[in-house]
Amino acid sequence: MNRRAFVTGMLIDAVGTGLYMPFSLLFFHSVSGLSLTAVGAGLTAAGFAALALSPLAGSLIDRLGARRVLLASFVLRALAFACYPLAHSFPLFLLVTAATALGQQASAPATPAFISEIAAGADRDRLLALNRSVRNGGMGVGGVLAGGLLLLDGDLGYLAIALLNAASFAVAIPLILRASPGYRAALSRAASEASPARATASGGDATGYRAVFADRPYLALTATNFLLAFSYVALALAMPVYLHQALGLPEALAGTVFAVNTVLVAALGVPVSRLALRARRTRAAALGGVAFAASFAAFALLPFLPTGPTMIGAVLVVATLYTGxxxxxxxxxxxxxxxxxxxxxxxxxLSAYQLSWAIAQSVAPVLITFLLGLGDWQIWVGLGGAALLGAGLLVRLERRLPGAAVHPVEVRRPVPVAA
Structure with missing residues (x-):
């Protein structure tokens, strides 16, 4: 198995995503001539359509294998982005954006599922952390490149962004093909063998999504993630508005905070994951939830500081705590x-679990804007309360989840025997 090929493929995919993601609304508004209202409505409709088809992606992963679904999502998005410059009418716009959203929705569970096929135990956690770090770094690079491309005259910059994003998926496909899950049988068996009572606890001989719905501890884990998912969207939705309106700081500071977050996640993701693997996964994740709540409390206290350099320095310190x-x-x-x-x-x-992210991201804009409208501190109390509740539920779930899920274990890779 060429794990380096997998990581390289995901890095290329992330750079392409970073090129396009910050400019999705502006792209169609500029290239297709559609109004921002029409573009926003179309992107929302495409997202909900992909969300409705998410269970199908889970079924295909179990039947065909995660790598095939991941590759299919890359092919679909490569074709869709290649057609973006042709979407000058609303029906064509809906078609290509729905294809893109469907590919993204399928990729979300397929990526960790594929990592599960090529690594096991604590090694699996490290590869998950490396993938997250690589994606953050790649998206940051893509965002910088996009800023340069938009300096081109007319729509050339937008067209270049779409075509380069399509090319990134096309280049990543052969790299993922090289990452064969050959170690799956030897590696994942030890990590996936939980207590024999697991089958009974998750619904006996239930199959398909009936088994998922019968697994109450896993559903509770999914609900817990829904609560903590709001902490992740806070940086993009609540923080920029709060810095400008409540603290009177320049809007450009939000970009600096995003840069700090991206760099730290890319640089420290793997080292911090190694430290976290020394504890139970439930308690390490719960500690993260408590730290989220602490960072939100710190954001709420910022208005009491003097304005000027002291305030800006404090914002960067709190942003670092949030990233931690x-x-x-x-x-x-x-x-x-x-x-x-x-x-x-x-x-x-994993498709069911990913719904907790998708639903939270759909609900968050309405909820966060409502809380921001109430005052300067209500948003942080709401986010902090959700994070603390999620952390407490994680600790309570510890005894109900499989032991192999709670306790990280090292699994040795098979050593090739010389002929």
Whole structure:
């Protein structure tokens, strides 16, 4: 198995995503001539359509294998982005954006499921952390490149962004093909063999999504992630508005905070995950939730500081604390979702788990804007309360989840025997 090929493929994919993601609204508004209202409505409709088809992705992962679904999502998005410059009418716009959203929705559970096929135990957590770090770094690079491309005259910059994003998926496809899950039988068996009572606890001989819905501990884990998912969207939605309106700081400071977050996640993701693997995944993830709540409390206290350099310095310190919480929570939480899922139904389990992210991201804009409208501190109390509740539920779930999911274990790779 060429694991380096997999990581390289995901890095290329992330750079392409970073090129396009910040400019999705502006792209169609500029290239297609559609109004921002029409573009926003179309992107929302495409997202909900992909969300409705998410369970199908889980079934396909279990039947065809995670790598095939991941590759299919790359092919679909490569074709869709190549057609973006042709979407000058609303029906064509809906078609290509729906294809893109469907590919993204399928990729979300397929990526950790594929990592589960090529690594096991604590090694799986490390690869999950490395993938997250690589994606953050790649998206940061893509965002910088996009800024340069938009300096081109007319729509050339936007067209270049779409075509380069399509090319990134096309280049990543052969790299993922090289990352064969050859060690799956030897590696994942030890990590996935939980207590024999697991089958009974998750619904006996139930199959398909019936087994997922019958697995109450896993559903509780998914609900817990829904609460903590709001902490992740806070940086993009609540923080820029808060810095400008409540603290009177320049809007450009939000870009600096994003840069700090991206650099720290990319640089420290793997080292922090190694430290987290010394503890139970539930407690490490819960510690991340408590750290999220602490960072939100610190944001709420910022208005009491003097304005000027002191305020700006404090914002960067709090943003660093927030990033530390993200680093503490992300890898153990994702490890729990992967290790708590049985091998033969991992696609369905992870698709159900990913819905907690998708629903939170759909609800967050309305909820966060409502809380911001109430005053300067209500948003942080709401986010902090959700994070603390999620952290407490993680600790309470510890005894109900499979032991292999809670306790990281080292699994030795098979040593090739010379002929």
């Amino acid at each position: 919480a993200e680093l503490l929570h992300s890898t153990p939480a994702q490890g729990l979702s992967v290790h708590a899922a049985p091998d033969h139904l991992r696609g369905r389990y």
